[in-house]
Amino acid sequence: MQRTLRNSVTARLAAPAALVGAVALFGLVVFSSGQARADTAPTTTAPVTVSTLPGAQPGTVQETPTAISAVPSPTAAAAYNSPSNRSGIIYTDLPASFIAPGQALFAANCSSCHGALATGSDVNGKAIAPNLQGLGAGTVDFWVSTGRMPLTDTSAQAIRKTPRFNRIQTLEIAAYVQSLTPGQGTKVPLVKTAGADLEAGNTLFTLNCAACHTISGAGDALMEGAYAPSLHLATPTQVVEAIRSGPGNMPRFGAGNITDTEARDITAYVTGVLQHPNDAGGAGLGGIGPVGEGFVGLLIGVGVLMLVCFWIGDRA
């Protein structure tokens, strides 16, 4: 009697409970994040997209010349669109009209650390922040457009956050810093990823970038509190600026090392493939490889089957 009673209760509850549990766990998997999340929303205009429908349909690089929304000059725009733009990257000089408003923005937001002349020294000549002179507009654009500058916490590595300035303001600050040392450092690139060679970008990324940023672009911890950031929100301009200027702990890759064409291919691979990975196999599990897979396999795989055991078998 005792037994019959218990079994009928189990009969009523166990089967639906197991079904609901299994469905819920699958739902968890399906709706879990497909790719590593970075810490803010995209900062500039739409990146290049590659179709990554499940089933791996051939992807196409779409033409979206939006690396910089304010095209600095008609000549730059012409050079960008000209068929002679084989490498896909035009390093542009920012218009002189940007310098004056940039100086005002710099004085209000940056000079407290970097100094009015961006030397990084306070009035006594003591260095309190990096000297920005000679780094060029592209370097400044990278740090400001990714929201890393202005810094909120000087003790830790600057992280990507919502930028404080809009696109024009960012370029104005960059133009001002560039005007202090004309011709030096990294210029702001206009990147045209249309026509890029994704296969070459893939190979170059694996050889030069994956050792820090990981093969999925998710980023990882480096030594001494440093981090290789996730690339999932980087814009084409930012990718090229980072390659050329080597922000933070990143090595610098000059044109003798990675040519403009190669930089363009890497950019197309990062913004096209890594940011829109082909997760034909289901949820991407964070793109961190076997660590995530192990947890899913043990907790959901073995775990659900143990629940089934629990249903099938006796519990006392």
Place this chain on the structure above:
Amino acid sequence: MSDNNPRLEGPLPAATLDDPHLQPATKNPERMEAMAAAAIVVGMLGFVAFIWAYWVDANTQWQAATLAVGMLGLGAGTIAWGKYLMPQGPFVEERHDFHSSDTERESFNAAITGRGGLEVKRRGLLLGLFAVGGGIMTLAFLIPGVRSLGPKPTKSEDTHGSTDSSLFTTNWKKGAKLVTVGGREVKVDDLEVGGVLTVFPQGHEGSSPDQVILIRLAQLGPDDPPYPIAPPGKTEYGVQGYVAYSKLCTHLGCPVGLYQERTQQLVCPCHQSIFDVNSGAIPQFGPAPRPLPMLPITVDATGQMRANGNFDQAVGPGFWERP
């Protein structure tokens, strides 16, 4: 023994449907049967849907969902059938000791020691010869079976490929051109300060033991004093602010591809050994026991970067024959 537990003679009685001990476990078998049937029907629909998903080349998620629903329905239905609708008992089965009777044991042991021992005593010579012969046969199979598998690691190679010296030495030699994996020749102006590049001796692009990581630490011209590397004697291995280290980690041979530019450390992505580039790649932390071997490099008159000799030691992880 109670009255309803009579001692039976002969074989076990056949089970009958009205036997009170063979009734299903659930109180309401009709409803449970309906539920199990429903589950199996759901499973059937799942399998049909899987065939449909295959037919229309639906994506992997559809294939998995339909197949999983099919398996789930069929499985749940069958389990419910077994758990709620079949005789539950509990039944009991007697268990017996495994060991044989003493007599059986004795006769078994006697067969081995007695009958066998007799033969050993009588024909000891044959037995010894058989053992030696078997041993030689094993060797005869093992020697070609193992030796053919690969070359022998030696310090110098013979010509017919049965030895391999690549554990001890590399293809770098004095004058070898530094090229990228794609074969591009590396010039002295190619790297900016803080730049890194993986290079190979020309003609051996992509070869594992030959991989070298080239780093530019300073913008120095041909007439500047060389960039100082801390252990004495290694400074002249670099040239014009360049240094070159074997890219094979001395821990487990992973490519040490992670260069932290600001702290000037090479890090192995596999097990996080840290090498200080400024001091001849001496390990600062982690499991790597030895510095990365340094490759002497030079620049010729055309600006082409060349090796100035081979490594002064074996590259990569440690092994027994490593001096």
Place this chain on the structure above:
Amino acid sequence: MIDKTLNWVDDRLGIAKGGRTFLDKIFPDHWSFMLGEIALYSFVILLGTGVFLTLYYVPSGHEIVYHGSYVPLRGQRVSEAYASTVGLSFDVRTGLLMRQAHHWAADIFLGAIAVHMARVFFTGAFRKPREFNWIVGTLMLILGIVNGFLGYSLPDDLVSGTGIRIAFSIIESIPIVGSYLGFFLFGGNYPGSGIIIPRFYVIHVLIVPAIIVGLLAAHLGLLVKQKHTQFPGKGKTEHNVVGSPMFPTFIAKTTGFLFMASAVTFGLGGFAQINPIWQFGQYEPYQISYAVQPDWYMGWLDGALRIMPSWEWVGWGHTIPLEVFLPAVIFPGLVFNILIVWPFIESVWTKDTRYHNLLDRPRDRPKRTAAGAAMLTLLFAVFFASSTDVMANFFQLPLIDVLWFFRFFVPLAPIVAYYITFKICHEMLAAEGIGKRKRALVVSRSVEGEYSTVESEVRPGDGHEELEAIPVPTFIDTTDPELATSAGVRRVIR
């Protein structure tokens, strides 16, 4: 009709007597006895999906140009192994599902073995007469890990190639014979002469599975011959097994369970992406990705390698890379050897040579339970040490601090775990009635209106029985020698 067929077969094979015994075999009903079945059915799924994969996979390191449907690889020079694996993922219908289900099944297979083994260990099911089966099971665990690693390596992608590189260096670290072993296995210095993929393939699909199938047959054969253990309880003694018969009850449950295991594996296979090799790219020995970890069952070895200090022994013209040899060869060797000899250690230690068919509750054997907890803690600690970089990234901690934490945590945690487990077991043993169901309090009111509270009678099923169980009365007097050998299922009177 069926009778006729059975008789026809029995005339030729004589299956009736043994067959009846087999159909009457009793399986205990407790849920923990099904954990091994997870492993069994994962293995079945591995065989099925694996056969599918062999039809499309090309075990060759030969370089070709990729022309499949995954665009970012088109035109790249890749090995045939890699190209065919990407090909069977994208260009063969259900190929990706099968490949991912195969990989998930491997993860679940080894996880289930671990859980099953823990159950066997903590309940003392490995004791006499089941030492052989414990050893057979341990061997299958080792072979499962080896084959998992080999299978993981076959796609020749960047992440697995790094794993092979590490494996070569570990073999190389063995004193005296290491470099020869490595050269013979790989056909030369790493990365070998292109022969390693076909060799791994043969070992993965033929040699190891064949051995596992043999061991599995032995495992189940021993199980049938020696019969199941069981938890002590009403009617359960050292001399019987109480539960459900093989046919039909257990067959129905276990067949259903096979389908459930398949449902979970294939569900994961389509909804949780595993090892997306097309994102990793072809392996080249000079390329590497950060955040590379082996599959979870190899993680404990990787973790041990990470936290090991850089102790290399050099002398007399020779080198012993202890920083590799100790964590990657000696450590797993010790762990597996301790597992294999544990039944004998315990038997000698406790001077217990009796048969054991009734299981212990873990608390009944505080020292064994504490030792098992310490071993599990040690393995978990080194397992987590293999993801130091992912943890440092996730918790935003300095990587070196995380490494230092594990250097202390790994040796200390097992000691703490031993002590705590031992104490808990002792406390539970000391406290009367822990783990028993509480008896209901019956509140009654007398005719005068006075309330009184009395504990109810003990009812069947209330709590655990004592270790010595009451024999179950059966229909058949089993003292009758003729009937005792007929080994039929006896119905129980309750």
